[in-house]
Amino acid sequence: MSDTNAKITEEIRAKARELLSSGEIAAFLGFTSGSLPMTTRPFVAKRPGDADKLIWNSFCVMNLANYLPALLESLEPPRGPKDPPPAGPLPKVGVVATGCCSRNIVVQMQERQVDRSRLVILGVSSRGMVDRKKVMAAAEGREPLKVEEGGHTLKVSGRDYELEIDRWSAVRDNCLTCAHNNPVISDYLIGPVSNRDVKDRFAQIEAIEAMPANARWKWFTDEIASCIRCYACRNACPLCYCPTCFVDDSRPQWVGKSTEPADTALFHILRAFHCAGRCTDCGACESACPMGIKMRLFTRKLSKDAFNLFGAEAGLDPQAQPPLATYRPDDPEEFLIVEEKK
Amino acid sequence: MEDKNLQSGTNLAASPTANWEPRIVAFLCNWCSYAGADLAGVSRFQYPPNIRIIRVPCSGRVSANMILDALKAGADGVLVSGCHPGDCHYISGNLHARRRFGLLKNFLEFLGIEPGRINFSWVSASEGEQFSEVVKKVTGRVKALGPTRRLVKEIRID
Amino acid sequence: MNILRLDINGLLDCLSSWAGGQELYGPVKDGWRRISRDGLEAVVSIPPGAPKAPIKTFFLAQPETLFTFSARHGDDDAWIPTPPKEAPNRRVLFGVRPCDARSIALNSMPYRDDPYYQARMDKTAVVGLSCNETCSTCFCKSVGGSPYGTEGLDILLTKADGGFIAEVLTSKGEGLLEKGTGTPAGDGDMARLKALRDAAQAGTSDTQALSASFKAKNLMQLYNARLWQGLSEPCLNCGACTFLCPTCYCFDIQDEVVRQAGRRIRYWDSCMFPLFTLHASGHNPRGEKIKRVRNRFMHKLKYFTERFGALSCVGCGRCIRECPVNIDIREVIRDLLSVE
Ligand code: SF4
Numbered sequence A: 001m002s003d004t005n006a007k008i009t010e011e012i013r014a015k016a017r018e019l020l021s022s023g024e025i026a027a028f029l030g031f032t033s034g035s036l037p038m039t040t041r042p043f044v045a046k047r048p049g050d051a052d053k054l055i056w057n058s059f060c061v062m063n064l065a066n067y068l069p070a071l072l073e074s075l076e077p078p079r080g081p082k083d084p085p086p087a088g089p090l091p092k093v094g095v096v097a098t099g100c101c102s103r104n105i106v107v108q109m110q111e112r113q114v115d116r117s118r119l120v121i122l123g124v125s126s127r128g129m130v131d132r133k134k135v136m137a138a139a140e141g142r143e144p145l146k147v148e149e150g151g152h153t154l155k156v157s158g159r160d161y162e163l164e165i166d167r168w169s170a171v172r173d174n175c176l177t178c179a180h181n182n183p184v185i186s187d188y189l190i191g192p193v194s195n196r197d198v199k200d201r202f203a204q205i206e207a208i209e210a211m212p213a214n215a216r217w218k219w220f221t222d223e224i225a226s227c228i229r230c231y232a233c234r235n236a237c238p239l240c241y242c243p244t245c246f247v248d249d250s251r252p253q254w255v256g257k258s259t260e261p262a263d264t265a266l267f268h269i270l271r272a273f274h275c276a277g278r279c280t281d282c283g284a285c286e287s288a289c290p291m292g293i294k295m296r297l298f299t300r301k302l303s304k305d306a307f308n309l310f311g312a313e314a315g316l317d318p319q320a321q322p323p324l325a326t327y328r329p330d331d332p333e334e335f336l337i338v339e340e341k342k
Numbered sequence B: 001m002e003d004k005n006l007q008s009g010t011n012l013a014a015s016p017t018a019n020w021e022p023r024i025v026a027f028l029c030n031w032c033s034y035a036g037a038d039l040a041g042v043s044r045f046q047y048p049p050n051i052r053i054i055r056v057p058c059s060g061r062v063s064a065n066m067i068l069d070a071l072k073a074g075a076d077g078v079l080v081s082g083c084h085p086g087d088c089h090y091i092s093g094n095l096h097a098r099r100r101f102g103l104l105k106n107f108l109e110f111l112g113i114e115p116g117r118i119n120f121s122w123v124s125a126s127e128g129e130q131f132s133e134v135v136k137k138v139t140g141r142v143k144a145l146g147p148t149r150r151l152v153k154e155i156r157i158d
Numbered sequence C: 001m002n003i004l005r006l007d008i009n010g011l012l013d014c015l016s017s018w019a020g021g022q023e024l025y026g027p028v029k030d031g032w033r034r035i036s037r038d039g040l041e042a043v044v045s046i047p048p049g050a051p052k053a054p055i056k057t058f059f060l061a062q063p064e065t066l067f068t069f070s071a072r073h074g075d076d077d078a079w080i081p082t083p084p085k086e087a088p089n090r091r092v093l094f095g096v097r098p099c100d101a102r103s104i105a106l107n108s109m110p111y112r113d114d115p116y117y118q119a120r121m122d123k124t125a126v127v128g129l130s131c132n133e134t135c136s137t138c139f140c141k142s143v144g145g146s147p148y149g150t151e152g153l154d155i156l157l158t159k160a161d162g163g164f165i166a167e168v169l170t171s172k173g174e175g176l177l178e179k180g181t182g183t184p185a186g187d188g189d190m191a192r193l194k195a196l197r198d199a200a201q202a203g204t205s206d207t208q209a210l211s212a213s214f215k216a217k218n219l220m221q222l223y224n225a226r227l228w229q230g231l232s233e234p235c236l237n238c239g240a241c242t243f244l245c246p247t248c249y250c251f252d253i254q255d256e257v258v259r260q261a262g263r264r265i266r267y268w269d270s271c272m273f274p275l276f277t278l279h280a281s282g283h284n285p286r287g288e289k290i291k292r293v294r295n296r297f298m299h300k301l302k303y304f305t306e307r308f309g310a311l312s313c314v315g316c317g318r319c320i321r322e323c324p325v326n327i328d329i330r331e332v333i334r335d336l337l338s339v340e
C-alpha cells in the first residue's frame, strides 16, 4: 500500500472510531478489503472496534452514496407506512466521500433522498481510482495474484510473472477526465488535497460525435452487444432509487426482458437518460459491469450537453435545481420546428 | 379512437416499396397543438395522412419512455408538439419539456438514430395552417429517411 | 469407456470436422463463440479457469421461445400457440472446463422433464478440457468436482506429454470421433492420467464432504444465522452473480405481442431481483435485500442439496471474480459451516 493510502486509511479509522465511540454517529460507511487483489467491499462499521477493518486504496470504486438512503432509513425507529416521521433528531451516519461521491450526496440532497444533518462526511481528495480491467489487460490474461500500489506504479504479480505498470495508465476513464476530484461538501477533510487541471473533459465524447451516424449506431450496438441485463450498472448507481424501475414496469412495458438487440438498446438509452443532468461521472456503473461495457459514455454525452446547453453540472450546489427540473425562458430551441404565422 | 392502420397487423417496419407510407406518431398537447390540428381540419388545411395523433395533457407529459416506445413499436417517426413558450396551460410544462427533448434528440442522434426520426414543435390552438405545415415537413423528413429499423422490436412467427 | 491418445494435429482434424459438420463453439476471450475452420488454433490453447460467460446459455436460451401465436383478430389461428419450428442445431461445445460440464449435469436434474432444455441437451455434445492449471478462485474440489472431473462430458481431453489423452465417455462422444482417430492410449498414458487425478485430489479427503455437512445442518439455524445481515449489506442486488453462475437456472415467463405477432418467452431471472418474488397483490415475501441474499446461498447450499443430493455450485469462481462488491461464496460456505 502506498504511503498516502496508508495514511488516509489510518485517519479514516481514527475518525470513524472517534465518531462511533462518542455516539455522534450510529454507523460508519466505508470500504473494507476484498478477498481478491484489486477488490474492495463497501462496509458498515457499527462498533468502534469495526473501524479497524476500514481501508482506503485505489480500488474503492463503488459509490458509497448509493447505500446512504437505505442505510439512513434502516437506522430510523421502525414505523408503519402511514405513521408520521419520528420527532427529534435521528441517528447519523458517517461516510467517506471522494469528489464524485460527495457530488452524488449533493444530488441526493437536491432530490430529498438524504438529510444533510444526518451525515458526517469525511472528504477524501481522489487521486483517480484504478480500473482493474485495465490492469487485467496489462497482465495479458495471466491471473494477478498480488497487486501492490506504489506512489505512481502498480506492481502486479502472479504465477511466473511480475509486472510494473504506470498507475496513471490504469486509472479509470472517468477519473482521467474528472475535474472535481475534491469533495464539494465535507465535515472533515482526510489526507492531502490535490487539484487537477483537466482539459478535454469531453474528448471521448467528441471523438464519437465526429463519427458518421451509421458508425455511431454500430459503435453503440457493438458496445452493448454483450450486455446480460444483470442491472449491476443500475444498481451500483446512487441516482437509481426509484421504487419501481422502468425496466420492471409491466403496464406499459417500456422495455422487453430479453437480451435481443432492441430490448438491450432501449434499456441502455432509458437508463442513461434517467441520469441526464444528474450523473456525476463517478464510474460506479462501469466498474460494476461484469461484461466490461462502457455505458459511461452514454451518460457522459448527456452531461456534456447539459453543461453546454444549460450550463449545468450535477451535484455542485445543494441549493441548485437539477437541470431537468427547471428551465430558463431562453433555453436553446433551435431543434424545434416552428412555423411562422403567415 | 382506434387507429385502423396500427391495428391492421401489417409489419410497420416493412421494407420500402413504391407505395410505402411512413407512420408517424404525434403526441399533441390538449390545449394547443391538438386544438391546432383540429383547426387545421375544420379550416380544410391539407396535410399528409401519415400521422397518428395521441392526445396528451401537456407536452411536459411526454417522457423519453413514450417516444422510444413508439419507435420500438415500429413508428417511422415521432412528433411531439405543445404550446408556444408562455402559453402553457400549466405555466411551464412545455419549458421543462424543451430541455428534456433537446437532450433526448441529441442523445439519440449521438447513438446513431437518424436525425429526423424524432421531431418537436410548438403549435398553438390558432395555428391550423402552421400545424399542417409542420406535419408536411415532418412527413417529408421521415419519408426521406425510409422505414425505421433501429430500435424496432421484432417478433417472428413462423 | 475408450481412451485414446491424440496429437495436436489429430485434435485439429477433429475440430475441423466438427466445425464443418455441425456448429462448434469454444471459449474465446471470456465468451462462447462460434468457431470456424480458420479459428481453430484459438481454442486449443485457452487460459486456465472457466471463461466469464456461463455455459448455461446453450441450454437455457436467452430468451427461449416457448411458442408463438398470431394476435390478430379474425385470423383462423389467432391465439393458438404454435410450437417453435426451429429445432436447435447440432453442436459441439469444445474446451468446456469440468466445473462447467458438471453444471450441465446438475441443472439437468431440475430440468429433467423440460422439453426445451432436453432438446438442447440432446443436440449438444460436450468436449471438456481438464485443468492442469487452476485459478486462485477455482474451488471445484471443495464442492464435489475435480479439475479432471468427467460428469456432464462426452469426451474429456487432458493435455499430457505434448499431446492429449482423450477419455471418450459416452456413445455421443464415440459418435464424434471418426474411425481411426488417434491411437489407443498406452499404459504410460493411463498411469499419467491417474497420477494427475490423484495429485489434484491430494489433500481433499472426501469430495462429498461439503454436501454431507450441509445436509446435516439444521435448516432453520442456517436460515436464522446472524451472518446474513453483514453479508448482505454491501450487496447491490444486481444479477451479475446469478446470471454468470452456470448453476443458477431460474427463469421468468412472459408473453410479448408486437404488431399482432405474439410469443411466449422464457428468459433468465434472478432471485436477487425484487420482482422475482413480487406477488400480484403487491406483497413481496422477499421484499428486503437480506432475504434475497440469503435465498441465493440457501438455495445453492441447502435447498438444492437436500433435494438433489449435491450443492448447486460447481466452484467455478465466476461470482467471486465478477461481483462488484466481492461477495465471496467461499467465505459464506466457511461461515455457514460454523453456524451452531
Ligand atoms: S450513471 Fe454511472 S457514472 Fe453516473 S452517477 Fe450513476 S453510477 Fe455514477
Ligand code: SF4
Binding pocket: A226, A227, A228, A229, A230, A231, A232, A233, A234, A288, A289, A290, A291, A292, A293, A295
Ligand atoms: S452491468 Fe453491464 S451487463 Fe449488467 S446490465 Fe449493466 S451493462 Fe449490462
Ligand code: SF4
Binding pocket: C048, C049, C050, C097, C098, C099, C100, C130, C131, C133, C134, C135, C137, C138, C139, C140, C141, C145, C146, C147, C148, C314, C315, C316, C317
Ligand atoms: S473450478 Fe475446477 S474445473 Fe473449473 S476451471 Fe477451475 S480447476 Fe477447472
Ligand code: SF4
Binding pocket: A232, C234, C235, C236, C237, C238, C239, C240, C241, C242, C272, C322, C323, C324, C325, C326, C327
Ligand atoms: S452478490 Fe455481488 S454480484 Fe451478486 S447481487 Fe450482490 S452485488 Fe451483485
Ligand code: SF4
Binding pocket: C241, C244, C245, C246, C247, C248, C300, C312, C313, C314, C315, C316, C317, C318, C319, C320, C329
Ligand atoms: S455460485 Fe459462484 S462459484 Fe458456484 S457455480 Fe455459481 S458462479 Fe460458480
